[in-house]
Amino acid sequence: MTPKEISQRLNADGFQVTYQDTAPDPHIEVPRESIYDVAKHLRDNPDLAFDSLMCLSGLDYTERMEVAYQILSYQHRHRVTLKVQCPKDDPVIPTVSKVWPTADWHEREAYDLVGMRFEGHDDLRRILLPEDWEGHPLQKDYESPDKWHDIPLTNIPKNSTDEGN
Amino acid sequence: MKETKELNLPLGPELNKWELLSKGEDPFGEQMTLQMGPQHPATHGVLRLELETDGEAVTKITPYIGYLHRCFEKVAESVTYPQVVPYCDRMDYLAGMNMCLGYVLAVEKLMEIEVNDRVQTLRVMVNELNRIASHCVALATYGLDIGAWTPLLYLFQAREHILDILEELSGARMLFNYIRIGGLAKDIPDNGWTKKVENFLGYFEPKIPELNDLLSYNKIFIERTANVGAMSQEIAIAYGVTGPNLRATGFDYDMRRDAPYSGYENYEFEPQLGSGEQGKPGDCWDRYIVRVREMGESMKIIRQALDRLPEGDVQEKIPKNFNKMPVGEVYTSTEAPRGELGIYLVSDGTKIPYRVKARSGAYCSVSALPAFASGVLIADLVAIVASIDIVLGEVDR
Numbered sequence: 001m002t003p004k005e006i007s008q009r010l011n012a013d014g015f016q017v018t019y020q021d022t023a024p025d026p027h028i029e030v031p032r033e034s035i036y037d038v039a040k041h042l043r044d045n046p047d048l049a050f051d052s053l054m055c056l057s058g059l060d061y062t063e064r065m066e067v068a069y070q071i072l073s074y075q076h077r078h079r080v081t082l083k084v085q086c087p088k089d090d091p092v093i094p095t096v097s098k099v100w101p102t103a104d105w106h107e108r109e110a111y112d113l114v115g116m117r118f119e120g121h122d123d124l125r126r127i128l129l130p131e132d133w134e135g136h137p138l139q140k141d142y143e144s145p146d147k148w149h150d151i152p153l154t155n156i157p158k159n160s161t162d163e164g165n
Numbered sequence: 166m167k168e169t170k171e172l173n174l175p176l177g178p179e180l181n182k183w184e185l186l187s188k189g190e191d192p193f194g195e196q197m198t199l200q201m202g203p204q205h206p207a208t209h210g211v212l213r214l215e216l217e218t219d220g221e222a223v224t225k226i227t228p229y230i231g232y233l234h235r236c237f238e239k240v241a242e243s244v245t246y247p248q249v250v251p252y253c254d255r256m257d258y259l260a261g262m263n264m265c266l267g268y269v270l271a272v273e274k275l276m277e278i279e280v281n282d283r284v285q286t287l288r289v290m291v292n293e294l295n296r297i298a299s300h301c302v303a304l305a306t307y308g309l310d311i312g313a314w315t316p317l318l319y320l321f322q323a324r325e326h327i328l329d330i331l332e333e334l335s336g337a338r339m340l341f342n343y344i345r346i347g348g349l350a351k352d353i354p355d356n357g358w359t360k361k362v363e364n365f366l367g368y369f370e371p372k373i374p375e376l377n378d379l380l381s382y383n384k385i386f387i388e389r390t391a392n393v394g395a396m397s398q399e400i401a402i403a404y405g406v407t408g409p410n411l412r413a414t415g416f417d418y419d420m421r422r423d424a425p426y427s428g429y430e431n432y433e434f435e436p437q438l439g440s441g442e443q444g445k446p447g448d449c450w451d452r453y454i455v456r457v458r459e460m461g462e463s464m465k466i467i468r469q470a471l472d473r474l475p476e477g478d479v480q481e482k483i484p485k486n487f488n489k490m491p492v493g494e495v496y497t498s499t500e501a502p503r504g505e506l507g508i509y510l511v512s513d514g515t516k517i518p519y520r521v522k523a524r525s526g527a528y529c530s531v532s533a534l535p536a537f538a539s540g541v542l543i544a545d546l547v548a549i550v551a552s553i554d555i556v557l558g559e560v561d562r
Contacts, residue, residue, distance in 0.1 A: 022493055022494065023491070023493050024274055024275060024277070024493055024495050025493070025494060025495050025496055027494075051402050051403075052402050052403075052405055053405060054405060054498065054505065054507055054524060055496065055507045055509055055522065055524035057509050057520070057522035057524075059511060059520050060520075068494075068509065070496050070507065070509065070524075074402065074416070074418060077423060077424075081496060100403065100405070101403045101404050101532075101533075101536070102403070102404055102405035102529055102532070104532065105528065105529075105532040106524075113238065113239075126231075127230065127231060128230065128231040128234045128561060129231060129234070130231075137236070137239050138238060138239060138242070138520070
């Protein structure tokens with residue numbers, strides 16, 4: 001099935017999703033309240049059979065946050081991207097780690113680096129950064145600290161002007 | 166009368182302990198928490214596994230990663246599109262070519278650049294060469310971890326030849342920075358480079374049966390690996406395990422054949438599957454032999470690439486600077502030696518990527534470890550960690 005057909009199928013099954021025909025990759029926008037149910041339906045419906053979550057990424061758009069899910073069905077060999085939005089001051093999204101266990105670590109990473117909170121996740125700890133790190137580095141307004149435990153940190157150079165090719 | 170008296174004696178302290186043990190307590194202090202790593206010869210880098218052990222048995226595994234986190238995603242948000250390429254090499258430093266290809270394909274898809282046949286063929290060739298080199302290290306360190314020293318020397322010798330070939334091409338031995346947006350850094354040198362690749366294939370062909378004699382069908386090796394740490398297909402799919410680890414469970418999926426990129430649809434090869442030849446499907450031995458046989462398939466692909474190598478320019482025309490990038494987002498997936506490398510790229514139209522997310526195969530393999538490896542012996546855990554072939558650079562990025 002193409003992403004468009006999958007979106008139509010989801011709407012026919014009673015979910016309120018919107019198909020976004022963005023180039024080059026289209027995606028399906030899912031309201032955050034229903035992401036768990038949509039995920040479960042996508043996995044369990046034999047026509048859709050999305051048995052695997054390939055990638056889960058958190059995104060910070062300064063005024064809103066998003067989570068993108070790339071899912072794959074090995075049975076039907078189709079892929080689709082789902083997206084869930086939430087406001088920046090309330091970045092809470094229901095977890096899908098009970099549907100696809102891959103999400104367990106990917107959600108921890110999105111929490112660690114982007115600052116998303118996943119409601120219902122059993123073990124939402126930092127995964128890549130030290131436990132006592134402050135802030136979430138991939139947020140657009142993040143400022144790197146000068147020191148961590150008295151270890152001086154060199155800042156990542158601000159946007160380099162070198163064109164490089 | 167005397168005998169009954171003796172029987173009525175109160176139990177000694179040792180016997181009391183046995184009674185406690187039968188009640189499920191731990192009087193002998195057999196249950197321990199062990200830290201395997203971060204510096205440990207069997208963790209292939211800086212990985213820490215927290216093990217709850219009961220005697221020799223591991224009852225619970227908790228992996229801790231992040232010791233080699235080099236902020237790939239953060240750095241990628243502060244440099245221009247072409248400047249990200251060298252950082253990709255450093256993700257999985259044993260398979261730099263494969264890492265770069267994943268990222269470059271994402272940018273090309275975003276910019277709608279089509280590269281010509283020569284570029285595609287050369288990319289396939291260097292990717293497969295790098296895959297062989299990467300599998301050589303995987304198999305060598307696997308043998309080393311469970312006590313086989315000699316295969317390491319043989320395999321590193323073979324890998325050395327590949328590194329020489331790739332060095333001649335790119336100037337670097339591991340961090341190539343060779344695959345660029347819209348093409349390649351430079352054309353192949355005109356001193357008979359293809360001849361050298363052919364010579365290497367001729368040299369490497371008999372090395373695989375030699376490795377089979379030396380290690381694969383070695384009785385001790387089979388005893389250590391067969392029936393150990395079998396991963397079921399359900400767990401592999403649920404945890405997003407891809408690549409050779411997924412194929413070792415007998416699941417027939419190879420991105421190069423099922424979702425071809427960079428012209429892989431033009432090559433004849435067979436994805437190698439584990440079948441439980443020596444034990445259960447998806448055990449450590451299967452994960453090993455899949456990689457051995459995959460090297461043979463990679464050689465087939467390289468031969469075909471050498472035969473069809475067309476003429477052409479190795480760099481397509483691309484914008485001088487990347488100031489006017491299309492707005493949008495792409496996800497590309499490629500078959501890296503350690504599973505699917507997914508690059509999720511978001512562009513806001515400036516020359517700097519808005520967000521780059523790298524999904525690595527080894528990351529998912531480590532996350533599946535607690536699900537399929539709990540309950541084994543500590544010595545078997547060493548074999549299991551070696552068999553899923555992780556590079557911590559790719560796990561942490």
